Amino acid sequence: MKHNWTKGEGWGKGTAGVFGGFVAFILFGLSLGTALPDLGVPIGVAVAIAVALSVPVWTGLILWAVLAPSGRGAWLRMGATSLVLGAVTAISYAL
Amino acid sequence: METPTQIRPRLAPTASAPTSNGAPSEPKKKLVGPRAFKLLWDGHSVTGIVIGLGLFVIFYAGAFALYRGELHAWADPAMRIAEEQVTLDEAVAPLFEARPPARGTDLFANFQVRERSYYYVRYQTPVGDTTETVEASISPATGEVIAEGARGWRSELSEILYRLHFFGQGGFWGELAAGFIAVFFLFAVVSGILIHLRKLPKDWHTFRPRSKLRTSLADAHNVLGLIGLPFAAMYAISGAFLALLIILLAPTVIVVFGGDQEAALELSAGVEVPPHELTGEPAEMLSFAEYAEALPSAWDDVDVTVMNIHGWGDEAAIVQVYGDAQKSLTAGPQAILQASTGEVLVSNDPAIGNALGGTTAALVNLHYARFGPGTPFAKILYFLLALATSAVILTGNILWVLVRRPKDPRATPRLHRFLGRLTVGVGCGLVAAVPVLFLVSAALPMDTEGLKTWENVALFVPWVVLVAAAFVGPSAVWAARWQLGLAGVLSLLVPIANGVVTGDWPWVAATSGLPRIVTIDIGFLLMGGVLLWVAGRLRATEAPASFTVTSRAPVAPAVS
Numbered sequence: 206m207k208h209n210w211t212k213g214e215g216w217g218k219g220t221a222g223v224f225g226g227f228v229a230f231i232l233f234g235l236s237l238g239t240a241l242p243d244l245g246v247p248i249g250v251a252v253a254i255a256v257a258l259s260v261p262v263w264t265g266l267i268l269w270a271v272l273a274p275s276g277r278g279a280w281l282r283m284g285a286t287s288l289v290l291g292a293v294t295a296i297s298y299a300l
Numbered sequence: 301m302e303t304p305t306q307i308r309p310r311l312a313p314t315a316s317a318p319t320s321n322g323a324p325s326e327p328k329k330k331l332v333g334p335r336a337f338k339l340l341w342d343g344h345s346v347t348g349i350v351i352g353l354g355l356f357v358i359f360y361a362g363a364f365a366l367y368r369g370e371l372h373a374w375a376d377p378a379m380r381i382a383e384e385q386v387t388l389d390e391a392v393a394p395l396f397e398a399r400p401p402a403r404g405t406d407l408f409a410n411f412q413v414r415e416r417s418y419y420y421v422r423y424q425t426p427v428g429d430t431t432e433t434v435e436a437s438i439s440p441a442t443g444e445v446i447a448e449g450a451r452g453w454r455s456e457l458s459e460i461l462y463r464l465h466f467f468g469q470g471g472f473w474g475e476l477a478a479g480f481i482a483v484f485f486l487f488a489v490v491s492g493i494l495i496h497l498r499k500l501p502k503d504w505h506t507f508r509p510r511s512k513l514r515t516s517l518a519d520a521h522n523v524l525g526l527i528g529l530p531f532a533a534m535y536a537i538s539g540a541f542l543a544l545l546i547i548l549l550a551p552t553v554i555v556v557f558g559g560d561q562e563a564a565l566e567l568s569a570g571v572e573v574p575p576h577e578l579t580g581e582p583a584e585m586l587s588f589a590e591y592a593e594a595l596p597s598a599w600d601d602v603d604v605t606v607m608n609i610h611g612w613g614d615e616a617a618i619v620q621v622y623g624d625a626q627k628s629l630t631a632g633p634q635a636i637l638q639a640s641t642g643e644v645l646v647s648n649d650p651a652i653g654n655a656l657g658g659t660t661a662a663l664v665n666l667h668y669a670r671f672g673p674g675t676p677f678a679k680i681l682y683f684l685l686a687l688a689t690s691a692v693i694l695t696g697n698i699l700w701v702l703v704r705r706p707k708d709p710r711a712t713p714r715l716h717r718f719l720g721r722l723t724v725g726v727g728c729g730l731v732a733a734v735p736v737l738f739l740v741s742a743a744l745p746m747d748t749e750g751l752k753t754w755e756n757v758a759l760f761v762p763w764v765v766l767v768a769a770a771f772v773g774p775s776a777v778w779a780a781r782w783q784l785g786l787a788g789v790l791s792l793l794v795p796i797a798n799g800v801v802t803g804d805w806p807w808v809a810a811t812s813g814l815p816r817i818v819t820i821d822i823g824f825l826l827m828g829g830v831l832l833w834v835a836g837r838l839r840a841t842e843a844p845a846s847f848t849v850t851s852r853a854p855v856a857p858a859v860s
Contacts, residue, residue, distance in 0.1 A: 210342065222487075223480070230548075231547070231548065231551055234548055234551075234552055235551055235552060235555050235556065238552050238555065238556035239555060239556055247655070248556065248567065249567050249654065249655045249656040249657075250655040250656075251556075252552060252556065252564075252567070252655075252656050253655035253656040253658070253659040253660075254655075255552070256541065256548070256656070256659050256660060256663075257659050257663075259541075259548060260482075260483060260486065260536075260537050260540040260541060260544075261486070261537060263483055263540075264483060264486040264487050264490060264536075267483075267484070267487045268340075268343075268487065268490060268491065271339050271340065271343040271491075272336055272339055272340075294555065298555060
């Protein structure tokens with residue numbers, strides 16, 4: 206059994222994991238820090254959860270990018286995740 | 301770097317890949333499907349090869365960074381103390397008399413004698429109409445000022461290795477690179493677990509040092525990787541947290557705290573700094589000992605570590621007192637006092653949890669092995685696990701080359717040969733360059749002009765030379781053998797150099813109440829022995845053909 210990596214897939218997944226994952230990593234922390242207090246969680250606890258989980262979440266996103274069907278798929282996954290987290294952050298911030 | 305297209309044919313093991321060559325066989329169960337398995341296997345190996353050498357430097361230097369304070373004492377005999385004999389108040393009295401702190405300025409005092417081997421103070425002293433900074437490291441044994449200047453130590457040995465641990469020599473970008481490497485290290489750990497999942501119980505105890513090099517390296521990679529798994533995961537997470545903290549917190553402060561940095565810091569500390577404005581009215585400051593007493597009243601078993609006095613000599617000055625709770629992983633004791641009266645204005649309470657402060661304290665304390673009464677034992681364990689992880693990283697790199705060895709060694713890609721040599725040069729070269737640093741540091745007197753520069757030269761120049769030397773000679777294994785042998789001999793010389801120069805031979809230091817010096821010397825003796833043993837084992841082991849440099853020349857498939 207072989208998996209034939211194309212150049213596009215390799216670079217696509219790699220850059221999606223590094224850069225897309227990094228953006229999602231920041232937005233994940235921000236979304237927890239802004240959204241959880243709106244749900245009644247003390248802000249200190251919210252930021253603590255963000256601090257504790259951000260790196261593992263980024264790693265999970267890299268895994269998810271690697272397992273994507275293609276390089277474009279990996280970017281779609283990272284983009285969609287960042288979009289959702291960014292929307293959560295923006296809405297919570299506006300509220 | 302090789303492109304994914306280039307590595308495609310060699311990254312894909314067959315369905316029945318043997319288990320002894322480093323490429324685990326595919327799991328038959330569908331816990332990780334065949335496609336996911338292959339993607340993860342490729343991701344694991346490519347990630348390892350990209351970050352491997354940087355990660356090795358981080359872990360190997362980190363093993364020494366655990367003993368930062370001990371190394372300060374080893375490098376500078378004036379910092380070797382059997383016990384704390386002089387209080388900070390007594391120690392700073394002559395300094396304050398000669399150069400008193402300027403009224404209304406800030407003073408910083410560090411009491412972390414156990415970690416740093418010295419007291420450290422930094423404050424402003426009046427000079428005409430302006431002030432100048434006084435920084436001093438003071439011996440807790442004699443009260444004498446050991447060093448003055450921008451940094452509070454004379455020898456750079458400890459700090460070189462400490463900063464190398466997070467590429468501090470590269471400034472912000474170096475630290476950022478270390479953070480990214482830590483994140484991808486966690487990815488390598490998780491993907492490694494997933495691809496080895498089905499074989500984990502077997503990998504735990506399968507080690508065949510007398511088999512051919514490829515098999516024994518694969519076994520060592522798997523066994524040491526498994527033993528150090530929780531340690532590696534902890535370091536990946538806490539290391540990434542520490543290195544990327546600024547990047548993570550900067551947007552958090554802006555968005556979550558509306559740009560109020562003080563609010564974020566107060567939330568983290570669990571203590572709100574009361575508003576205070578200096579009045580300009582002079583007031584007598586109390587002693588450091590009196591300020592230190594504020595902490596143990598609320599916390600059990602606390603060592604005062606740091607004090608910050610804001611507005612020295614002013615009636616409204618306040619003191620921030622920080623401590624290290626010996627029995628707690630998550631605690632960060634802190635109190636804020638009125639400097640003129642010693643009244644506790646606010647302190648954090650051990651009975652009240654502080655999620656953010658506790659989380660960050662836990663990550664920091666775990667990373668630095670600063671928890672519980674057994675810290676010395678934890679540090680030894682950390683040290684051994686850091687060396688084991690370093691070995692996992694290097695064996696992973698070498699396996700990457702060996703697994704892709706073509707049947708005809710002359711067809712070995714140039715990049716693979718380069719990578720094999722580079723791995724030996726960076727890995728074995730650093731292992732040999734570190735004792736050179738120790739030997740030079742021991743040999744040069746503390747008053748040598750440009751001592752810190754010479755110490756930097758003593759590490760980096762031999763390292764670069766050894767990296768270059770790894771590209772010379774019949775094979776990478778040959779280079780590894782002599783470099784490890786050299787590292788072993790140099791390591792054995794370190795305690796001898798210490799004994800000759802300072803008289804603190806291990807048996808003398810042990811009876812003089814200097815266990816930290818003994819620890820370092822014994823550590824080098826053991827390390828020297830192990831390195832010589834490994835070098836000897838390489839001599840008796842098959843030299844893989846793909847590790848030869850002269851790829852165009854006919855090469856015997858097995859050369860010892």
